[in-house]
Every structure is written in C-alpha cells, then in structure tokens.
Amino acid sequence: MRSNQRRFFLKSSAAGIASVALPSYPMFASAAETSTNAEKGKDATRILAQYALSTRYEDLPPNIKREAARAFVNFVGVTVGSCQHEAVNISIDSLRPVSGSTMATVLGRKERFDVLNAAFINGVSSHVFDFDDTHLVTNIHPAGPIASALLAYSELKPVSGREFMNAFYLGVEYTIRLANSLAPNHGPWHGSGTFPSIGAAAAIGRLMKLSEQQMIWALGLAASQQVGFRDSFGSMNKSFNPGRSAANGLFAALLAQKNFTSSNQVIESRVGWAVTMSSTQDYQEMLGDLGSRYEIAKDTYKPFACGIVIHPALDAAIQLRNQYNLQADQIQSIVVKANPNTLILTGKKTPQTGLEGKFSVYHSVAIGIIEGRAGEKQYSDAAVLSPKTIALRNKITVEVDNAIPKKSGEVTITLNDGRVLNKFIENAVGSVEVPMTNEQLDAKFLDLTEDILPRAKCKSLLADSWRMAELPSAGQFAKSTVA
Amino acid sequence: MRSNQRRFFLKSSAAGIASVALPSYPMFASAAETSTNAEKGKDATRILAQYALSTRYEDLPPNIKREAARAFVNFVGVTVGSCQHEAVNISIDSLRPVSGSTMATVLGRKERFDVLNAAFINGVSSHVFDFDDTHLVTNIHPAGPIASALLAYSELKPVSGREFMNAFYLGVEYTIRLANSLAPNHGPWHGSGTFPSIGAAAAIGRLMKLSEQQMIWALGLAASQQVGFRDSFGSMNKSFNPGRSAANGLFAALLAQKNFTSSNQVIESRVGWAVTMSSTQDYQEMLGDLGSRYEIAKDTYKPFACGIVIHPALDAAIQLRNQYNLQADQIQSIVVKANPNTLILTGKKTPQTGLEGKFSVYHSVAIGIIEGRAGEKQYSDAAVLSPKTIALRNKITVEVDNAIPKKSGEVTITLNDGRVLNKFIENAVGSVEVPMTNEQLDAKFLDLTEDILPRAKCKSLLADSWRMAELPSAGQFAKSTVA
Numbered sequence: 001m002r003s004n005q006r007r008f009f010l011k012s013s014a015a016g017i018a019s020v021a022l023p024s025y026p027m028f029a030s031a032a033e034t035s036t037n038a039e040k041g042k043d044a045t046r047i048l049a050q051y052a053l054s055t056r057y058e059d060l061p062p063n064i065k066r067e068a069a070r071a072f073v074n075f076v077g078v079t080v081g082s083c084q085h086e087a088v089n090i091s092i093d094s095l096r097p098v099s100g101s102t103m104a105t106v107l108g109r110k111e112r113f114d115v116l117n118a119a120f121i122n123g124v125s126s127h128v129f130d131f132d133d134t135h136l137v138t139n140i141h142p143a144g145p146i147a148s149a150l151l152a153y154s155e156l157k158p159v160s161g162r163e164f165m166n167a168f169y170l171g172v173e174y175t176i177r178l179a180n181s182l183a184p185n186h187g188p189w190h191g192s193g194t195f196p197s198i199g200a201a202a203a204i205g206r207l208m209k210l211s212e213q214q215m216i217w218a219l220g221l222a223a224s225q226q227v228g229f230r231d232s233f234g235s236m237n238k239s240f241n242p243g244r245s246a247a248n249g250l251f252a253a254l255l256a257q258k259n260f261t262s263s264n265q266v267i268e269s270r271v272g273w274a275v276t277m278s279s280t281q282d283y284q285e286m287l288g289d290l291g292s293r294y295e296i297a298k299d300t301y302k303p304f305a306c307g308i309v310i311h312p313a314l315d316a317a318i319q320l321r322n323q324y325n326l327q328a329d330q331i332q333s334i335v336v337k338a339n340p341n342t343l344i345l346t347g348k349k350t351p352q353t354g355l356e357g358k359f360s361v362y363h364s365v366a367i368g369i370i371e372g373r374a375g376e377k378q379y380s381d382a383a384v385l386s387p388k389t390i391a392l393r394n395k396i397t398v399e400v401d402n403a404i405p406k407k408s409g410e411v412t413i414t415l416n417d418g419r420v421l422n423k424f425i426e427n428a429v430g431s432v433e434v435p436m437t438n439e440q441l442d443a444k445f446l447d448l449t450e451d452i453l454p455r456a457k458c459k460s461l462l463a464d465s466w467r468m469a470e471l472p473s474a475g476q477f478a479k480s481t482v483a
Numbered sequence: 484m485r486s487n488q489r490r491f492f493l494k495s496s497a498a499g500i501a502s503v504a505l506p507s508y509p510m511f512a513s514a515a516e517t518s519t520n521a522e523k524g525k526d527a528t529r530i531l532a533q534y535a536l537s538t539r540y541e542d543l544p545p546n547i548k549r550e551a552a553r554a555f556v557n558f559v560g561v562t563v564g565s566c567q568h569e570a571v572n573i574s575i576d577s578l579r580p581v582s583g584s585t586m587a588t589v590l591g592r593k594e595r596f597d598v599l600n601a602a603f604i605n606g607v608s609s610h611v612f613d614f615d616d617t618h619l620v621t622n623i624h625p626a627g628p629i630a631s632a633l634l635a636y637s638e639l640k641p642v643s644g645r646e647f648m649n650a651f652y653l654g655v656e657y658t659i660r661l662a663n664s665l666a667p668n669h670g671p672w673h674g675s676g677t678f679p680s681i682g683a684a685a686a687i688g689r690l691m692k693l694s695e696q697q698m699i700w701a702l703g704l705a706a707s708q709q710v711g712f713r714d715s716f717g718s719m720n721k722s723f724n725p726g727r728s729a730a731n732g733l734f735a736a737l738l739a740q741k742n743f744t745s746s747n748q749v750i751e752s753r754v755g756w757a758v759t760m761s762s763t764q765d766y767q768e769m770l771g772d773l774g775s776r777y778e779i780a781k782d783t784y785k786p787f788a789c790g791i792v793i794h795p796a797l798d799a800a801i802q803l804r805n806q807y808n809l810q811a812d813q814i815q816s817i818v819v820k821a822n823p824n825t826l827i828l829t830g831k832k833t834p835q836t837g838l839e840g841k842f843s844v845y846h847s848v849a850i851g852i853i854e855g856r857a858g859e860k861q862y863s864d865a866a867v868l869s870p871k872t873i874a875l876r877n878k879i880t881v882e883v884d885n886a887i888p889k890k891s892g893e894v895t896i897t898l899n900d901g902r903v904l905n906k907f908i909e910n911a912v913g914s915v916e917v918p919m920t921n922e923q924l925d926a927k928f929l930d931l932t933e934d935i936l937p938r939a940k941c942k943s944l945l946a947d948s949w950r951m952a953e954l955p956s957a958g959q960f961a962k963s964t965v966a
Contacts, residue, residue: 087743094741098598098639100584114597115581156581188754193707220720224676225727226709229759231752237703237745240738244708255723258577260570262720269714271671276712 041268041283048174048267049215051290052202057166057469064294065469068169071133071143073441073465074301076107079126079144080461080481081376081448083108087128087236091121091243104155105478108452115152116247119200122148123243127192128236129376130358131448133299134308135176136432138183138191142299145196145246146171146203153204153250154474161471163207169296171196171203171249176295181286182278189277193228193241198267200249201256208257220262221252223273303430303440304374306358307346311428312409313338313361317368320413320423328370328392330415336365337410340400347398357384365411366393375447407431453483524751524766531657531750532698534773535685540649540952547777548952551652554616556924556948557784558626559590562609563944563964564859564931566591570611570719574604574726587638588961591935598635599730602683605631606726610675611719612859613841614931616782617791618659619915621666621674625782628679628729629654629686636687636733637957644954646690652779654679654686654732659778664769665761672760676711676724681750683732684739691740703745704735706756786913786923787857789841790829794911795892796821796844800851803896803906811853811875813898819848820893823883830881840867848894849876858930890914936966 057065082088083106092106095117104118107125112118126132126144133143150167153159159167178195179186186194201222205215225248228241256262266272274281304314313336320326336342338361348360357363357379366389367378383389404410410424427433429440436444442462449458464477471477543551565571566589575589578600587601590608595601609615609627616626633650636642642650661678662669669677684705688698708731711724739745749755757764787797796819803809819825821844831843840846840862849872850861866872887893893907910916912923919927925945932941947960954960 090741090743091738094738094743098584098586098737100586100597101582103581103583114583116599188752188759217718217720220715220718221723224711224715224720224724228707229749229752229755231746231749231755232703232707235700235703235744235746237700237707237743237749240704240743240745241707244734251727254581255574255577258573260573260577260720260723261718262723263714263718266712266714266720269671269712272712272714276671 041274041281043265044268044274044283044287045216045219045265046212047287047290048202048219049212052170052174052206053210053212053215054291055166055170055206057162057169059291060166060169061294064169064296065165067297067299068165068172069466069468070301070438070441071172071296071299072147072165072168072468073445073462074133075126075143075147076461076465076481077441077445077448078129078131079122079148080108080452081131082125082129083452085125085128087239088121088125090236091124095121104152105482107151107478107481108449110482115156116251118155119149119152119250120243120247122151123246124236124239127242128239129305131302131305131376133301135179135295135299137298138176138179140175140179140183140191140195141242142172142175142196142199143168145192145242145249146175146200148243148246149200149250150203150207151474151478153207155478157207159207159474161468161474161477164474165469167203167206170206171199172296172299173199173294174202175199176299177286180295181282182274182280185279186277188229188231189226190228190230190232190238190241193245194226194277196242196245197222197225197227197248197252200246201252204250204253205256208253210253210257214256214259216264217260217262218253218256220264220266221255221260222249223266224262225252226277298432300430300432301436301441301444303436303444304364305376305379306364306374309339309342309345309406310361310364311430312407312425313342313411314364314368314374315428316409316411316423316425317365318372318374319425320411320421321369321372324421326369326413328388330417331369331392331395331413332416333414334365334396335412336361336396336398337401337404337412338398339404339406339408340402341406342409343398343400351384354379354381354384360393361398362393362396363389365396373447375444377447457483524757524764527751527757527766527770528699528702528748529695530770530773531685531702532695535653535657535689536693536695536698537774538649538653538689540645540652542774543649543652544777547652547779548648550780550782551648551655552949552951553784553921553924554626554655554779554782555630555648555651555951556928556945557616558609558630559944559948559964560924560928560931561612561614562605562627562631563591563935564614565608565612566935568608568611570722571604571608573719574607578604587635588965590634590961590964591932593965598639599734601638602632602635602733603726603730605634606729607719607722610725611722612788614785614788614859616784618662618778618782620781621659621662623658623662623666623674623678624725625655625658625679625682626651628675628725628732629658629683631726631729632683632733633686633690634957634961636690638961640690642690642957644951644957644960647957648952650686650689653689654682655779655782656682656777657685658682659781660769663778664765665757665763668762669760670762671712671714672709673711673713673715673721673724676728677709677760679725679728680705680708680710680731680735683729684735687733687736688739691736693736693740697739697742699747700743700745701736701739703747703749704738704743705732706749707745708735709760781915783913783915784919784924784927786919786927787847787851788859788862789847789857792822792825792828792889793844793847794913795890795908796825796894797847797851797857798911799892799894799906799908800848801855801857802908803894803904804852804855807904809852809896811871813900814852814875814878815897815899817848817879817897818895819844819879819881820884820887820895821881822887822889822891823885824889825892826881826883834867837862837864837867843876844881845876845879846872848879856926856930858927860930940966
C-alpha cells in the first residue's frame with residue numbers, strides 16, 4: 001500500500017496546496033482579499049475523503065501505531081477514571097428518559113445508551129478531568145471525541161481492533177490537521193469541540209466503507225455542526241463540547257451512509273467551513289503529505305492533573321524528592337523560579353477546593369513533594385485542605401523571571417540541615433521533547449481507574465488497551481470497561 | 484400579568500441596551516474595538532432567560548396569538564406535506580437502527596422515534612420543500628425547528644395546547660430577535676440553522692419550568708451548538724440545518740434541567756456567541772421591548788413554491804387569470820416586467836425538472852395561468868415537461884427594469900382577440916404588506932396534505948391546527964397527524 005500513500009502525496013501536490021492564508025469571508029476579513037488564494041483549498045473536501053478511505057492499519061509506520069496506542073491507553077484511563085463525575089451522572093440522568101436503546105456502553109458504567117448519546121457521554125467523560133491528551137501547538141484534545149464516537153459505533157456494527165485503531169489514527173490525525181490549519185486564528189471557538197466532529201465522521205465513515213461521494217457528504221454534514229466557545233471554560237459546557245462533537249460526527253456519517261446529501265466542498269467553499277471558522281487557512285497543514293507526515297506523533301499526555309504552566313516546577317520538585325528521598329519535615333524553604341505566566345495563571349496561594357488547587361503552583365509543588373505525584377487524587381478538596389500540605393506550601397516562594405521560557409522552570413529546596421538542592425527543567429515530562437514513558441502512562445491509568453474497577457480488572461483493561469489492534473472486537477472491548 | 488411585561492421592558496432599558504454595534508472578536512474585527520460598547524450586551528443571557536420564564540399565553544395580544552396560529556398552521560401543512568420526501572425517508576432509514584425509543588411522532592408518518600431524532604426529522608421535513616414560513620428581513624425560517632422540538636417534547640411530557648402555543652410564540656420570537664441582532668453580518672452562516680437552537684431551548688425550557696439559572700444554562704448549551712453554512716444550499720444539508728438546530732435546542736434543555744452547567748453569559752461574552760457569529764450585534768433588536776414589541780408579527784408565508792423573486796409576477800398573472808377567467812389557448816403573448824434580479828435568479832427558460840421549474844419565471848407564470856396556483860404539485864417534473872405548459876411559457880417575454888423594485892412586478896397579457904390585460908403588483912401576496920389570508924393558508928394546507936392523508940383527516944387536522952391553543956394535549960395533536 002505504499003503506492004496508495006504516494007498517490008495521495010502526489011495528489012496533494014498536484015492540487016497546488018501551499019501554506020498561504022486564504023481570504024476570510026468579507027464579513028470577517030481584516031485584510032484585503034485576493035481571489036487567487038481561494039484556489040489553494042481546491043478540492044480539500046474530496047482530498048480528505050479520498051485519503052480517509054485509503055487508510056489501512058498495516059500501512060502505518062511503527063512509531064505511529066505506537067503513538068495511536070498510547071493515545072488510546074490514555075483515553076481509556078481518563079474516561080473510565082472520570083465516569084463517576086457529576087457531569088457524567090447528569091448526562092446519564094438527562095438522557096436516560098429519551099434514549100430507548102441500550103446498544104452502547106458508557107465506559108466504566110453499567111448504564112447503556114443508544115450509540116449517539118453514548119458517544120456524547122463518553123466524550124464528556126474523556127474531558128471532564130482535563131487530563132486527556134493534548135496537542136500542544138493548538139491546545140486541542142483530539143482522542144476523546146474520536147474514540148468515543150468509534151467505540152459507540154463498534155457496538156452497532158462489528159469492528160475489529162485493527163480497523164478500530166486505523167480509524168482512531170485517522171480521526172485524531174484529521175482533527176489535529178484541521179486544527180493546525182485554522183487554529184492560529186480560531187478566535188473564541190473551542191477547538192476541542194469544533195474540529196473533532198469532522199475527524200470523527202471521517203473515522204466512522206472509514207469503518208462504514210463509504211463511497212467517496214458519501215464520505216464527502218459525511219465530512220460536509222460534520223463540518224456543518226460546530227460546537228463550543230471558550231466562554232464555556234470553567235463550566236460543564238467545556239466537556240459538553242467534545243462530547244457533542246463526537247455525537248455530531250457519528251450522526252453525520254450515519255446519514256451520509258444512506259445518501260443524505262451535502263455539497264462537495266463544505267470545507268473549502270467561499271461560503272463554507274474554513275473561511276467562517278478562522279480568518280486564515282493553511283491548506284498545506286490540512287492536506288499536505290497525507291500518509292507521510294503524521295501529526296498524531298505530536299499528541300502528548302498530561303502527567304499532572306493541574307494547569308500546564310505548573311508542570312516544569314512540579315517535574316523538578318518530584319525529581320528532587322525522588323532523588324533525595326525527601327520528607328516534608330526536612331524542608332526549610334522552597335523557591336520556584338518560573339515564567340511570569342505561571343503566577344498569572346496559577347498563582348492561587350490559599351486554594352480552598354480541589355479545583356482551585358489545580359490552579360495553584362503552591363499546592364501543586366507541595367503535594368508533589370509529599371506524595372511524589374499529582375494526579376486527580378492529589379487535587380481532592382481533602383488534599384488541598386490537609387494541614388501537612390498547607391504547612392509545606394507556606395514554605396514556598398515563587399520568583400518570576402521573563403528570561404525563563406514558559407515551558408521551563410526551576411526549583412531550589414533548602415533543607416533544615418543546610419543542604420541546598422536545585423533542579424532546572426527545560427522541558428517538563430509530558431512535553432513533545434520529554435514524552436511520558438509507557439510506564440508512566442501505565443501508572444496514570446492505574447491511578448485513575450483503581451477506584452472505579454477492581455485492581456485485577458484495571459490491569460487487564462490496561463493490557464487490552466495496549467493491544468487493542470490485536471483484539472477481535474472493539475465493541476467487546478467497550479463492554480469490558482464495566483466491572 | 485401586564486406588570487410582568489412592564490418589568491421586562493424596564494429591565495431592558497435599565498441594562499442600557501442600545502442599538503450600537505459591538506466590536507467583534509479581534510480575529511474577526513474589521514474596525515477598531517471600543518471596550519465601552521461591550522457593555523451594551525450586559526446580562527443578555529439572563530434577560531432572555533427571565534423574559535422566557537415570565538411568558539404566558541394569556542398575556543399575548545390577540546394579533547400575536549393569531550399570528551402564532553397562522554405560523555403553526557403553515558408549519559403543519561408543509562411538514563406533513565413533505566413527509567414522504569427523499570430527505571425524510573433517508574433520515575428515517577439512517578436513524579431507525581440507532582433510535583430504540585418510539586416515543587415521538589414523525590409528522591404524517593407511521594414510524595416513531597426517540598424525541599431527539601424526531602425533532603431532527605420533523606425539522607428536516609419542515610424545510611425541505613422550501614415552502615415554510617419566512618422572516619423576510621433576515622430570510623430565516625423560524626417556525627419549523629421550534630415546532631419540531633416542541634412537538635417531540637410534548638410526547639415525552641404532558642403539554643397543553645395553550646402551553647404549547649405560548650412556547651411556540653416564545654421560540655419563534657427569540658429566533659427572529661436573535662437573527663435581527665446578528666443577521667446583517669452573519670456571513671456564510673445559514674441563519675435557519677444557527678438561531679433556532681437557542682429559540683428552541685428557551686421554548687422547551689419554558690415548558691419545563693426551568694429555574695432562571697437552568698434557563699441560562701440551557702441558552703448557553705444551545706448557543707454552543709451552531710449549525711449550517713450557506714454552502715449547503717442546493718443539497719439536503721440545507722434542510723439538515725434547521726432539523727439539527729431543533730434537536731440541539733431540545734438536547735440543551737434536557738441537560739440544563741438536570742443542572743448540567745454552562746456559563747452565565749454565552750450569548751454576550753467577549754469569547755462567546757454573538758461576537759463570534761457576526762461582526763455586529765444589535766442588542767436593542769435582541770432584547771428591547773420584550774413583551775411589548777412582537778417580531779413574530781413579521782413572519783410571512785409563501786403562497787407559491789418557487790423563488791421569492793417570481794412572486795410578484797405570479798401574483799399578477801393569477802389575478803388576471805381569475806379576473807378574466809383566462810384559458811391558455813386564448814393567449815397570444817405575455818410580457819413580464821421585473822427587476823433584473825428576477826432574471827438573474829430565476830431566468831431558466833427551459834427547465835427540465837420540477838426543481839429547475841422553481842427557478843424559472845417562465846414556467847411559474849405559465850403554470851400559474853393554467854392552474855391558478857403554484858404549489859408543490861405545480862413544480863413536479865411532469866408539470867414542467869407538460870406540452871401545454873411549454874407551449875404557454877414559450878409565449879412569455881421578460882423585460883427587466885431597474886426602476887421596478889425587487890418586491891414588485893407587472894404582467895401584460897395580449898389575447899388572440901386583441902384585448903390587452905395588465906396588472907401591476909407593488910407587494911405580492913405573502914409579503915408583510917399583503918399577507919396570505921387565512922383562507923389562502925387553508926388552501927395551501929389542504930393542497931399540501933391531500934396526497935398524504937384522507938381528505939376528511941386533512942380538514943380535521945387543519946381545524947385542530949387553528950385551535951391548537953384550546954386542545955388539551957399537544958402530544959395527542961402530534962399523534963393525530965398520522966393517517
């Protein structure tokens with residue numbers, strides 16, 4: 001199938017795709033339009049449809065198969081781990097009376113739903129801890145909505161693990177590429193709600209083996225459904241966005257499969273998706289080198305359940321703790337050096353709730369030293385209000401310095417015996433440069449799921465998540481997430 | 484309850500609402516921002532929630548009750564009339580395998596669905612003939628998605644006809660007000676897909692008797708779901724948009740009722756709905772004089788199933804035909820005088836299909852003279868290809884004249900006996916100035932439904948549609964649309 005990949009590479013080039021900003025629709029335009037640029041997106045919807053239908057798991061390079069597996073393992077851990085969250089409970093209570101079908105699994109829960117609402121609820125669950133995968137350039141979280149739509153569909157029709165992982169790669173890849181193409185000027189939109197519907201429709205359409213025309217319609221119907229503004233941050237609406245995006249992509253594919261029509265160019269039309277959703281469009285990012293450049297490789301996983309700007313200091317603190325086997329009562333003072341952003345976004349000195357703790361560099365560094373990790377449990381209300389944590393966080397000073405990049409940080413610990421320990425972190429664990437190891441992903445998975453499922457079940461589910469591509473049935477996998 | 488209305492009037496004034504354009508988000512801005520203008524939309528979401536919850540059918544002025552009834556009668560006629568359309572058939576085929584519940588009616592059909600998918604399918608059906616109500620200033624079609632969401636909900640929970648008609652008024656009113664507020668610069672968005680989700684959430688939320696906070700969340704979750712670009716025109720995607728909007732509004736209300744949270748200001752936020760969906764916002768149009776200014780009064784109904792620019796000529800032709808009892812074979816020639824727009828948009832001289840006929844002023848005037856009307860049936864393929872129609876349309880000449888306003892037109896008919904008949908139409912029937920009479924709405928309803936339901940059933944359904952506000956059960960009404 002290398003020839004297939006080449007074909008797409010050539011087609012993309014032949015279409016004259018280049019990294020030039022398209023004019024936005026007049027209403028949104030901030031610069032003069034030039035109609036020649038409009039040609040750059042020519043056939044974008046069709047090119048996306050064609051490549052999607054050509055993808056096969058066996059054609060993916062080993063490192064891409066590995067990254068897809070890592071993204072899936074992380075998804076299953078956070079989604080099962082979040083399955084008792086209030087937003088999930090409310091979704092279940094709200095939709096149970098209107099969902100007659102019990103076809104599909106809510107991950108980790110005994111309640112079963114129709115596939116559309118199951119896709120929604122799992123999408124909510126995947127994001128509600130804010131602990132899902134992150135594409136750092138665009139700050140979107142692609143895996144949750146794609147996997148949620150695919151797992152639901154896998155209980156409607158038989159899907160092998162291999163087909164599932166190919167479709168999962170495809171959906172995540174498209175979601176990131178679409179984001180790369182528009183995100184720099186995506187404005188108030190919440191990219192984790194806007195892009196995945198299209199990725200999910202492509203992924204489901206691949207499983208359905210749609211015709212090229214049907215796939216074009218599926219992409220058009222999916223692009224027609226745009227979800228979520230950044231104003232939703234801080235409410236359940238934030239998790240609603242990827243959840244609804246998952247359901248919308250599945251909905252689009254279901255209709256297109258029966259020949260519900262759309263246009264042939266919703267993505268690139270002058271009165272369509274791309275010009276409306278951003279003032280700039282980079283079609284090279286969207287369409288270039290499909291099948292040879294893999295954006296999923298840049299997906300990352302958060303090791304810590306707190307604001308990303310805290311991660312370098314937290315990484316430094318935990319490394320020092322482990323290296324010197326530190327106990328809190330040995331410590332006289334801690335100085336964190338960080339970019340000013342860290343204090344602006346996470347400078348809360350006396351957090352009162354777990355959620356506030358996630359935006360406190362003080363609590364995070366303290367709990368990291370006490371417990372050696374900073375997962376969901378380290379951000380419970382009890383953890384934030386514990387006298388031991390409070391005592392240690394009161395010993396912390398944060399010094400800001402514009403010379404320190406946002407991605408870096410430094411921790412200096414002075415012990416009661418006079419020793420001074422120091423650690424500078426250029427790239428925190430969980431970044432593209434220093435990705436979480438598979439073992440760290442395992443630990444995160446087990447930490448998240450151990451209160452939901454019996455320990456032995458957690459371990460078997462983790463093993464199955466890693467080897468999803470070898471499992472005979474993705475639908476059976478979904479069912480197996482329930483105790 | 485006049486005091487309630489006054490309270491809202493005063494509140495709106497107190498909030499300092501004025502007809503000033505807000506700055507758009509920087510990405511979309513084409514002019515300098517001034518932050519003082521951002522205050523104009525203050526509390527918009529809350530004001531909408533408060534007024535929605537205060538509405539009562541008995542407080543509506545008689546002419547507004549009458550207009551709501553007219554909009555509802557028109558909705559039932561077109562939706563039942565379209566229920567065998569291919570887009571409806573495909574929707575049913577696509578969604579049947581995923582919709583386990585059979586709670587709600589697809590109007591005119593025996594198949595039953597869960598409420599969310601029934602809302603979608605009826606919304607598609609309401610628009611697919613392009614014969615639904617039209618708010619001419621913004622060119623949106625508000626009644627379909629609102630009534631579709633409400634009827635579906637009425638089969639989930641008991642709703643009286645009176646409550647239904649109040650909620651229907653509210654949903655249509657909000658949909659038009661939101662459109663008035665943004666539509667002049669709504670760009671590539673399809674307003675019949677973007678605005679109704681919020682109107683539907685308000686309407687359903689009113690039936691649910693949500694708390695003010697829940698209603699705010701419902702509006703926020705609904706506003707977070709934006710559907711449809713103008714690129715969809717010409718495909719089923721166009722009808723998808725109001726259909727999905729109906730389902731989205733219902734979905735939002737179902738979640739908010741169980742306290743799924745959103746922010747308190749999705750509508751007016753600087754990173755929310757209004758600034759993203761248009762480069763200008765007129766909050767006076769959106770919020771001013773709620774309960775004393777009624778935008779639903781400006782809803783109109785199409786008497787003819789063709790492009791709106793043909794309507795003045797068609798109206799003139801049919802009036803001459805009726806006045807002189809004309810037969811096609813008496814006619815030597817016909818001259819239509821029209822604004823140039825008429826030929827640009829509907830200048831198709833030899834249409835080959837019914838759909839092409841809708842964009843042919845020639846076919847439309849010919850068939851209008853032959854049959855005295857121009858409903859769906861006059862735009863069948865057979866009607867367009869009939870030798871008698873073709874013979875008459877070949878006698879038609881169109882002369883364009885910039886001096887004739889778009890809303891006007893003139894027809895001059897020369898008979899074989901030498902007589903010359905002339906009619907100038909300033910405002911065509913179906914305009915705000917010359918609304919369709921109730922009798923014309925009756926005829927349209929019966930014409931649309933007579934192939935779907937037995938004649939006696941059509942008449943009883945028409946009578947019930949007019950007296951919906953007096954019926955004990957809106958859910959029972961929905962069921963009664965099926966033969």
